[in-house]
Amino acid sequence: MFALDPRLEQDTLPIGDFPLSRLLLSNDSNYPWFILVPRREDVSxxxxLDVADQLQLWRETTELAETLKDSFDADKLNVATLGNVVSQLxxxxxxxxxxxxxxxxxxxxKHPxxxxxxxxxxxxxxxxxxxxxNDFTFLEG
Structure with a gap:
């Protein structure tokens, strides 16, 4: 069963679900900072991820990045998986x-x-x- 890492739960606001990933907003208004978390157990x-999930995560990341670039007039997008503090992918x-x-x-x-x-x-x-x-479902909240 999928469970969000407690640190992600504490530091983010839930936005909704793509077919694979939960979309979160980092609760830091210094930057529009979004986080996709594949709803899979024990994946760091x-x-x-199996090949189908890898491709789906890339599709969701690409759709989100394109949406954010246009919607927030980004000069640049930073896209990364790090996991040094939170190991959940x-x-x-x-x-x-x-x-x-x-x-x-x-x-x-950099800043609080x-x-x-x-x-x-x-x-x-x-x-x-x-x-x-249409393949995105918004969560209430």
Whole structure:
């Protein structure tokens, strides 16, 4: 049974589900920072997914990245799986702008997280609702 790592659960806001992955929003309004977590048990590395799931994760990552680039007018997208702190496989998709708090450095550890307001989260959810495909299910919240 799939369970979200407690650290991801603590530091993110649930947005919805693609066919394979749960989409989370990092609760740091310094950057539009999204995280895809494949809903598979005991997977910490990409190669541990079967080939079909690897391809699906890439499709979901690509769709999300394209959506975010357009919706948030990104100058650059950072896409990565690291897992040094949270071993559960997860894909970061971070919108970067030349005027963001850490540009051009990586976002990790640069500034304390600035939590989103309820209105900001609602705005992001509505922005995504208008552009994500029919194979995405929004979670309430």
């Amino acid at each position: 590395e990409l190669f541990q 997860h894909m970061h998709v971070i919108v970067r702008k030349r005027d963001d708090a850490a540009w051009p450095a990586p976002v990790w550890g 997280a600035k939590p989103y307001s309820v209105d900001e989260v609602t705005f992001i959810r509505e922005r995504l609702r208008s552009v994500l495909t």
